[in-house]
Amino acid sequence: MMNYAKRGAALLLALVFCLGLLPPAGAEGDTITIHDASGLLKLAQSCTSDTWSQGVTVVLAADISLAGTGFSTIPVFRGTFDGAGHTISGFAWLDKGSKVGLFRTLGEGAVVKNLTLDGVVAPGGSQSQVGILAGENHGTVEQVTVTGDVTGDEDVGALVGVNGSSGVVRSCTNRASVTGNTNSGGIAGRNEGMIQSCTNLGEVNTGGNDAATNSGGIAGRNTGTVADCTNHAAVGYAHTGYNTGGIAGIQNGALLRCFNDGEILGRKDVGGIVGQFEPYVTLTYGEDPMERLDGALASLSTLMTQLSGQIHSSAGDAVDDISAIHGSLSAIQDVIHGTGSDFNTDTSAAADQVYDAVQTINGAMSGLLDEVDRLTRRASADLDEVGNQLTALRKGLKNLTGTLEDSLSDTGDSLSSTLDALEREHSGLVSELRQIADETDRLESFVKDALQAAARLDLAGILDAYKRWDVGSIDFNGHLSRISGHLEAMGSDTFHLADRLTALWQEAGDEMGDARRDMDRAARALEKALDALNGHVKDFSQGSVEQLRVVNSQADIIEDVLNGYLDTLGDKGQERLDELDGHLDDISQRVDQMTQGAGQTNQELHATTTAIIGQLDEARKAIVELTEVPEKTVKENTSAEGAQSGPGRVVGCRNEGGIQADTNVGGIAGAVSPELSLDPEENLELDSENLLVDTTALLKAILYQCDNRGPVTAKNECAGGVLGRGEVGAALSCTSMGPVGADDGSFAGGIAGLSRGVLRSCAAQADVTGDSSLGGIAGEGRDIADCIAMTRIDGSGERLGAVAGWADGTVSGNYYLQEKAVGIDGIDYAGQTAPLSFGAFSALEGIPADFLTFRVTFQAGEQVVDTVEVPYGGSLDPAAFPEVPSDGGRYGAWAPFDHNHITRSLTVEAVYEDWVTTISSGGERPLLLAEGAFSPDARLELAQRPEPVDGAAAYDYQITDGAELPDTVTLRVCADGLRGSVRAALLQDGSAVPIEAERDGSYLVLTAPTAGTLLLSASGSGTLLPWVLAAAAAAVLLALLFLRRRRKKTNAAASV
Known part of the structure; x- marks a missing residue:
């Protein structure tokens, strides 16, 4: 009996021990309180099952450090995780993998809230879907703050890598830095759901990552909704990265009431709110001719069976006719199948060849881009120097013209002709170098388009890209040859210039000493700059010879393949069409024979044969439609109503940060256009050659009631207060009050740099600078209506206007403050643009109140010392300037500005310098x-x-x-x-x-x-x-005598 008791006790202890080893069972309504790292380790072990956490609530009872605990990640969580205001620190993930974070996956129904998380997440391997809190979220995250650092390749976010379509991230804050290659964001790398009322304070891709694409303060890529979010941090790196935005890097969803005041930098497609705004596309399709043909053939088969029964007893030859008809129908099906098979085979083979050629070009592009950038950068200063010295020589010759004796006029004319030739060659040089840079950009764009089209065997898309970017006209070798010709001609002209100057000085004598020195100096500087240019061009030729050889040879291959493919396709298509038409004619003749043999008295037979003829006609029409190019219709939703709901809109957003990039730079959006991506699912391809049926595409990309207050600067081209470059879409009721400049290029405007969409009811107050195509509303635009411009234009080129530098669409009802610039390209067109005095301008309906309030703000560092309001054109007495705040014993003064005629609000900065301890009455020895x-x-x-x-x-x-x-x-x-x-x-x-x-x-x-x-x-x-x-005067006299004597010796030596 005692033995049984002992055995029972041992069994009971064993059961208790085993139960202790089991993880806690999750059940509906269970609550788990975690006090330390061991509790999180147990939770992670339990959550390897994707159902265990359903209905479970986890509550933190203390701050927890995971440093040195061996904690990795919580695999799947579907319950509620309440941090209760506590902090989890020391989290780190450095192993290989994707979909990583404190939680790998937050499933639907999961809730994480009231938590601060500090961690470092930098996986190796595939490195996608990376976040400090979660790799992917399909639940709700709210009141969570993250700090630390996160690094990955694709879909990298400080909180979550991917926020799925059911995911909600609300009232969260990021203080961590983010580094990624594709889709990097301060809150989420990619957002498909809802991000609301979140704040980003962590820098995103500010380390100069050349591969950075789609970087945003809140989301790298947004196809969902981002509402009421704020970014205060810097995003991007100067001249590096594509699609960079203060809120989203790229988006076709909805951005609502968001704010940015961080500095946004990049290379191309960079905006204060969104870098690239893709239009949201809705497609509707017409009837498929293949389905129509199938239906007609099926009806024919049914009717033929019916006809066979009707005439079986009365038409002796009917069996042969019907057999022939069935044979023709089978042949038709074979032809159709053969056509599709041949098409796929030909397309696949040609696409493979083109893909290989484009990949080869792509491999050479990096080196070619570097060489072109280096040539442009190095040659720019030398070209400016050449231009400056030619101007100096021209000025010197002009000053001499009135003093030259008649005997020297021929020499002066010869000099003038030589300068004319040099200036022509200089202009040619500038043009050729610009064309090299432009053709490099075109080639780069073609490679992007062609690679993504070739990846899905879309030869028509490749051909369209080839034509769109005019690859056939790219001729680097030709440009280099012409550059060499210009430089050779300039070298010869410079030699003749030196000879003619020497002849002029010999004939003119000493009375032209100052002019002689100035012009000789300019000639020597000109020669030196030309030598430097020659060297740069030789370096470029040698450094890029292999890349240029690859580009030229592979471009020829692409052109030959495309032309050969189209020729083959056209010949085979016509052969198939002729064959189909022959089979249909056979069927029609056989039916006529059967009808004649059966007689016209049989009404049922007549009805059947009539139906057969009708279906034959339908089949013929369907076959013809198969050979026709389907029609493509593109429509745009540019209405204010379209901005009220759905995706494809940026509404009520405001930017106050500085925006700088090379190309396509906007205070709100850098570019509005479809993305050119290697992922076919991310592309809009509407070429008629790619469509199987008639297709209507409705595009929506609307910027509505957005406001920019930050400076916008493009190094090259396309800078706008709201929109840098818009291929589609609309900017409606938007405003901008900030300077806009295209430093070394053109297309800058108070609202849009270049717009092929709609600009309506917008208002701009800006100083617009650049070369050509500068406008108060648009540098170049299409449809511009009911806009208000209060802008000052500063450009050295052509197409400058108070409303637009150029416009080629529907323009109406635009007004501008009459200052210096005029209308469109310097002309006011009735009903399109009209100048107004300040009084009349102030009375316009809908003009922003800030446009009419002019303030002078005195600011020392971050401290606003005083703000003074002045009327338009008013003045400010220096005696009324506030006292400059002290700064560590240094002397402070307000930076100089025109205080007598103030026509814009401005900020006057305090300038501090060390005190001067000694001043003198002047002279070399005071x-x-x-x-x-x-x-x-x-x-x-x-x-x-x-x-x-x-x-x-x-x-x-x-x-x-x-x-x-x-x-x-x-x-x-x-x-x-x-x-x-x-x-x-x-x-x-x-x-x-x-x-x-x-x-x-x-x-x-x-x-x-x-x-x-x-x-x-x-x-x-x-x-x-x-x-x-007296001593000072004697010293000065001796110095003058010495200089005069030395000059005479120099002149004598020069004349020997």
Whole structure:
């Protein structure tokens, strides 16, 4: 009995022990409280099952550190995780993998809230769907803050890598830095669901990642909704990365009421809210001709069976006819199948060849881009130098024209002709270099388009890209040849220029000394700049020879393959069509024979044969439609109603950050256009050749009631206060108040740099700078209506306008403040643009109130010292300027500005400099020095009185300074060569008051007021300063004589 009891006790203990080893069972309504890292480790072990956490609530009871615990990740979680305001720190994931974070997956129904998480997530391997909190989220995340660092390849977000279509991220904050290649965001790498009321404070891709594409302060890629979110952090790196935005890098979903004041940088397609705004596309399809043909053939088969039964007993030849008809129908099906098979085979073979060629070009593009960038950068300064020296030579020749004697006029004319030739060659050089840069960009764009089209065997798409980017006209070798020709001609012209200048100086003699020196100097500088240009072009030719050979040879291959493919396709298509038509004719003849044999009296037979003829006609029409190119219809939704719901909209967003990039730069959106991607699912391809049926595409990309207050700068082209470049879409009721510039290029506008969409009811107040195509609303536009412009245009090229530099669509009802720029390309067209005085402009309906309020803001660093309102064209008395705040004992002053005619709001910055401790009366060896604390603008003036006072020389001096001066300063008077006792006095109320003075080397040192009359005399040598002045004058005279003698020797040597 005792043994049974012992055995029972042992069994009970074993069961208890085993139960202790099991993870806690999740059940509906279970609550788990976690106090330490071991609790999280147990939770992670339990969550390897994707159903265990359903209905489970986890509550943190303390801050937890995961450092050194061996914790990896929680695989799947579908319950509620309440951080209760606590922090999890020390989380790290550095292993290989994707879909990584504290949680790998947050499933539908999961809730994570009230948590702060600090971690470092930097996986190796595939590195996609990476986040500090979760790799992917399909549940709800709210009131979560993350800090630390996250790095990955694709879909990299500080909170979550991917926020799925059912995912919600609400009221969260990021303070972590984010680095990724594709789809990188401060909250989510890719958002398909809802992100609401979130704030990003962490930098995104600010380390100069060349591969960075789709970088956003909130989401890298957005196809869902981002609402009421804010970005305060920098996004992107200067001149690096594509599709960079303060809120989203690329998007075709909805961005609503978002705000950015972080600095946004990149290379191309960069915006304060979104880098690239893809249109949302809705497709509707017409009837498929293949289905129509199948239906017609099926009906024919049924009717033929019916006809067979009707005429079986009366038509002796019917069996043969029906058999022939069935044979023709089978042949038709074979032809159709063969056509599809041949098409696929031909397309696949051609696509493979093109893909290989494009990949080869792509491999050469990196080196070619580097060489072109290097050539452009190095040659730019030299070309500017050439232009400057040609201008100097032209100016010098113009100044000489009036002084040349008749005998020298021929030489002057010859010089002028040589300068004309040099200027023509210089213009040609600039043009050729610009074309090289342009053709490189076109080739790069073609490679992008062609690779994604070839990946899905879309030869028509490749052909369209080839034509769209005009690859056939790209001729780098031709440009290099012409550049060499220009440089050779300029070298020859420069040689002749030197000869003609030498002849001119020999004939003119010495009377043209200054002009001679200036023009000789300009000629030498010109020759030096041309030598440098020659070197740069040779370097480019040598450095890019292999890349250019690859590009040229592979481009020829692509053109040959495409032409051969189209020729083959056309020949085979016509053969198939002729064959089909022959079979249909056979069927029609057989039916006619059967009808004649059966007689016309049989009504049922007549009805059947009539139906057969009808179906034959339907089949023929369907076959013809198969050979026709399906029609493509593209429509756009550009209405304000379209901005009220659904995807394809950016509504109520505001930017206050500075936006800088090379191309396509906007205060709200960098570019509005379909994305050219290697992923076919991410592309909109609407070429008619790719469609099987008639297709209608409705595009929606609307910027509505957005506001920009930040500066927008494009290094090359396409800068706009709201939109950099728009191929489609609309900007409606948007405003911009910030400077817009295209530093080295064109297409800049207060609202859009270049727009082929709709600009309606927009208002811009901006200073627009660049070369050509500059406008108050658009640098170049299409449809512009009911817009208001208050802009100043500063451009050196063509197509400059107060409303638009150029517009080729429907333009109506636009007004602008009459200042300097005019209308469209300098012309006002009735009903399109009209200038208004400030009074009339102020009365316009819908003009933003900020446009009519002009403030001068005095600011020292981040501190706003004072803000003063002034009327349009008003002035501000310097006496009313606020006092400059002190800054560590340095001298401070307000930066200079035009305070007499203020027509825009402006910010005046405090400028600080070290105090000047010594000022002088001037000269190489000053006669009088003053020591103290002076501003950089302080001046010391000295003048000798014509008559002595009480036998002493009298000198009036005065120190002037914008800063407050002390009562007395230390004066130093030059006393070189004087002996004996020197006496000093100040003239006060007409009497000499002696003052103490000491010798310090060659100077006499004394203390005196900042202004007065100084009396000086020396025993045994008379008064002091006359000797000093005489000595200084003698030194100056000797120096002039020496220089004159040296110049004569130089001229004599030059004439030998």
